[in-house]
Amino acid sequence: MRGAQYAPRGPFRVLERRHGLAQIVERGVAVLSCLAEQAKILYAEAEENNLGMNEINARFQRWHVCFLCEHEYHGVVKCALGWACWKTYVGRPEWDWSQTRFAAITELANGLGAVNKHEERIAIIETQLSTLLRVFPDDEGSALDLKHNLARCYLLSGRLEEAARLFRLVYARNKVLMGATYPTTLIAAHQLAYTLNELGRYDQVKSFVPPLLLYGRKFRLEYAKALYRPAGASRAEVLEAVAIFEDVLCTLRRVMGPSHPDTLEALGELDRAYMTLEDYRKFKS
Numbered sequence: 001m002r003g004a005q006y007a008p009r010g011p012f013r014v015l016e017r018r019h020g021l022a023q024i025v026e027r028g029v030a031v032l033s034c035l036a037e038q039a040k041i042l043y044a045e046a047e048e049n050n051l052g053m054n055e056i057n058a059r060f061q062r063w064h065v066c067f068l069c070e071h072e073y074h075g076v077v078k079c080a081l082g083w084a085c086w087k088t089y090v091g092r093p094e095w096d097w098s099q100t101r102f103a104a105i106t107e108l109a110n111g112l113g114a115v116n117k118h119e120e121r122i123a124i125i126e127t128q129l130s131t132l133l134r135v136f137p138d139d140e141g142s143a144l145d146l147k148h149n150l151a152r153c154y155l156l157s158g159r160l161e162e163a164a165r166l167f168r169l170v171y172a173r174n175k176v177l178m179g180a181t182y183p184t185t186l187i188a189a190h191q192l193a194y195t196l197n198e199l200g201r202y203d204q205v206k207s208f209v210p211p212l213l214l215y216g217r218k219f220r221l222e223y224a225k226a227l228y229r230p231a232g233a234s235r236a237e238v239l240e241a242v243a244i245f246e247d248v249l250c251t252l253r254r255v256m257g258p259s260h261p262d263t264l265e266a267l268g269e270l271d272r273a274y275m276t277l278e279d280y281r282k283f284k285s
Helices: 011-019 021-026 030-048 053-063 075-089 100-114 118-135 140-156 160-178 183-198 202-208 210-215 217-228 235-255 261-284
Strands: none
Touching (some): 030 053, 030 075, 053 075, 053 100, 075 100, 100 118, 118 140, 140 160, 140 183, 160 183, 183 210, 183 217, 202 210, 217 261
């Protein structure tokens, strides 16, 4: 009776039908069913035995972390487990003291992100945010986290204006609440700089990023992009960008390895900056 009363509805039912993930969890691969059942049992034991919030939270992580290698699940496995988690706890009340229902919908949203279903994920996060603001109106920190996730979905969906607007808001509030150098503040700052570059607002990046250059190579990369990408970039600006890319790339190859996505991204930017320099040489000759 409970399952029927709290069956997923609205965007959840539509998404479940579209991706066929209910069948994966309910009828599909036995390994997925075992992983879901194990996570469910471990979490139930922690709740029933009042093991405390630290242990309860640690056990809930079994919905997205492998107990053998301690790495996060990814791809369709993460997506299927996200659906299984949501279906397990959808009957919990919104005001549940442990926020289990809220955590379950987060697993669902993250699972959709793992298979690049960003537009669908937007609907889930918007539902999360609406629920949070209604049930826990004073939890601004969690609201900012959700807004950051929503901005990421906008960015990955190509909705750049909305992404920039929301990243700017999240950065400004985190700066006030947590300080300018707090990790979540810096993450929002980098995402804002990246989005502004994607929008072609290079002058804004060149004025926004310099005070942040001390806080990581990602800011240096965004600054270098803003130097060489504009159509009117000077030769000196392109040379400065090349120097930054070469320096950062050296570090990335040593620390992250030659095939890491960050290394490959920096290499691609360096190649394009070299091409811009070559255009200057051709024009001069």
